Amino acid sequence: MKTAVSLVYDILNQETDIDFYTNSVPNSALTKPTYPLGRIVEIQGNYTNRASDNPWSIQFITQVDVWVDSLDEIDKYYYSLDSVMRANDWECIYSEQTDDPDLEGAKRIIKRYSATINIEF
Structure with a gap:
């Protein structure tokens, strides 16, 4: 069974043109960033339990951050990320757009997605 980060990474790498990293973005990619740039954490x-305390499923929440350099790119990705994730049974539970002063003034999309994944025995 794959982790939530691996599942989301596979989905977004197959269906977007964003260069995604998992858990952290390496310094080499931050020195002179090429946008769009993404991170998944x-x-x-949360495990769901049955009477025997053997879990049936896990509800995962992942955060997807995407850095871009223009409002046009915000418009391009803001809702399309939700469409891609929804088509793969992940629900957007939080969404925000902001400027990131730590990354050369880039604009940042923050999305949180939730899904319940059945545990394979």
Whole structure:
């Protein structure tokens, strides 16, 4: 069974033109960033239990950050990310657009997605 980060990474790498990293973006990619640039991290995982305490599934929450250099790119990716994730059974539960002063003034899209994944035994 893959982790939530791996699942989301596979989805977004197959269906977007964004260069994604998992958990952290290496300094080499931050020195002279090429946009769009993305990061995927797991925020939370909650097991669902049955009477025997053997979990049936895990509800995952992941955060997807995408840095771009213009409002046009914000418009390009803001809702399309949700469409891609929704088509793969992930629900957007948080969304924000902001400027990131730490990354040469880039614009940042922040999305959190939730999905319940059945545990394979």
